Amino acid sequence: MSDGPVYGHQRPRLLAVPGTFLSSAGQEAVELARRAGLVLDPWQQFVLDEGMREKADGNWAAPEVCVNVPRQNGKGGIIEARELWGLFIGGEELILHSAHEFKTAKNAFKRIERLIRGCPDLHKRVKQYRQTVGEEWVELHTGQMLRFIARSGGSGRGFTADCIVLDEDMILGDxxxxxxxxxxxxVDNPxxxxxxxxxxxxxxxxxxxxxxxxxxxLETGVPDxxxxxxxxxxxxHRDECGQGCTEHxxxxxxxxxxKANPALGYRLTMEKCANERxxxxxxxxxxxRLGVGVYPSDSADTWQVIGEDVWRALADATSAPSDPLAFAxxxxxxxxxxxxxxxxxxxAATHVEVVDHHPGTGWVLDRACELQERHNPRCWVVDEGGPAGSLxxxxxxxxxxxxxxxxxxxxxACAQFYDAAAEQSLVHIDNAPLAAALAGAQQRPLGDAWAWARRGVSVDISPLVAVTLAKWGLGADVEEDTDPLNNIW
Known part of the structure; x- marks a missing residue:
């Protein structure tokens, strides 16, 4: 048996990415970190490469990146490499680093400061290192800033950030x-x-x-x-596992x-882990040490309006909508x-689908024009009294x-959508954002009827509202709400 180090798995057990995109800024982040004296493990490089992939238009393929790894494996190195890239290469005007506790945010500031000061090429670009209690940041002469804050119900309000780093995300609530x-x-590309x-x-x-x-x-094969x-x-292993179970x-x-510790052989040893046990x-x-977590649901009663079993039964991965089309x-x-x-x-059914679901609103107009040119739908439906009405x-x-x-x-529209699901005259491809929206949706009274509402501020039902309005648009009078004055400007 070899006396050399034993290495942990460099690829995660659970890996879900939006798709295959060739371009990535991850290698730039890895090389910049190396210049600053931070040499990353293969697994850390893998996360940066996959998490920082870009689409053809230059936008992030994954506007959200989540790394769930046991403690002391080196997630801090990933954070530092990503923040160095955003500050010195990516041109991000403001990066917010948020930790659960003040002392953790302060320690993160000290680590990044040490890396920058140790690299003369980076240090000379810094205007100031602010170290007042509760006011830690790095500011460049060109105005870019990396700011460190402890989380609270109000921290972060008033800022406009290009990138947010949420450390200790196992303590992160509504x-x-x-x-x-x-x-x-x-921000256009956060x-x-x-x-x-x-x-x-x-x-x-x-x-x-x-x-x-x-x-x-992962279960549906449809990327988020x-x-x-x-x-x-x-x-x-589950309680019901028999002796000799090989599945768990x-x-x-x-x-x-x-399997659970990629840093084994780099900064962890099997002996230390055995002692921990x-x-x-x-x-x-x-x-x-093994990443076995307890994950709460948003509510003890999810899928309050349309049951999950009902919704999943309507899924058909081969379905595609035919003309006429309506977008919302x-x-x-x-x-x-x-x-x-x-x-x-x-x-004989109505196909509904989430075409796009991304942060912010800056991307919507150009994407809508692209879809209009490609599909020439009968109409676009937007609730004038809702948040999208400004568009x-x-x-x-x-x-x-x-x-x-x-x-x-x-x-x-809401009643028609509900009835179609109940009568099995609706079909979908099981979009993950749409399923998540339905799981977090509830009803709000609207006169004698009802409309969609969300259970909490962190529940995003925009995918559900969009497909509900799109379905209504298939049968709506496209002239009904059109004001001729809207065509004069």
Missing amino acids: DAMAALAPTLAA QTWYLGSAGIGHQSVQLGRLRRRALAA PTLAYFEWSIDE DDVAAADSVL LTLGDALFARE IDTTPERSHSAIGVAGLSG IPDLRKRGLNVISPKTRQIAQ
Whole structure:
């Protein structure tokens, strides 16, 4: 047997990325970190390469990146490389680094400061290192800033950031997300990085959402269009596992440690991990070293309006809508995300699909024009009284036939969507964002009828609203809400 180091798995057990994109800024980040004295492990380089891939238009392939790895494996190196790139190469005007506790944010600032000061080429570009308590940042002469904050219900409000790094994401709830997520809304190409270890229960609300999206993408084979997810963990034995089960992992097995800890052979050893198990016991060892987490749902009662079984039964990966088509646009109240939905006929059923779902609103107009030219739909539906209503004038100036439903018609649209699902006259390809929206949706009274509502501020139902309005648009009078004055400008 070799006396050399034993290396952990350099690829995660759970890997879900939006798709295959050739271009990546990850190698630039790796090389810049090396110049600053930070040599990254293969697994860290892999995360940066996959998480920083770009589409043909230069936008991030994954506006959201989540790294779930046990403690002391080196997620901090990934954070530092990504922040150095954003500050010195990517031209990001503001990078917000958010940690659960003030001391953790301060330690992160000291680490990045040490790296920059140790590289003269980078240090000479720094205007100031601000080290006042609660006011740590690095500012360049050209104005770019990397700012460190501790999380609270109000931290992050008032900023407009190009990139948010959320360290310790296993302690990340709705209040913090409500404060931080809207800071990206006014940026054309933002990115959010979530990094932490296994879920610890009710405090891991946001991590649980991200993980469910990743699992949905892996189960259905349909990539989540905005999320890259990396998880080093084991698939622990269940209570019902019989003796000799080979489908699941044993907490006491050496291979389990290798599978969940990519830093083995670099900064961790099997001996140290074995000692941890003696100290912690199997349950805590499984969580802290093997990535076995507890992930809460948004509510004890998800899928409140249309049952999950009903919705999944309507899925057909081979379905495609045929002309005529109707598109619709919706935006979250915080303007953190927008969605474009489409509806068309598929045999005797109506096909609904989320075409795009991305952060902010800056991308919507150009994408709508592209879809208009390609498909020439019968109409575009946008709720004039909703958050996306502000887009209507520009959409019409671009020549799109936009109609806006009245309040009673929004109620009709929701009822029609519900009835179609109940009567199995609806078909979809099981978009992950649409499923997540339905899981988090509830009803709000609208006179004697109802419309879609979300259970909490962190639930994004814009994909659901978009496909609901698109389906209504298939049968709407396209002249009904068109004002001739809208064509004069």
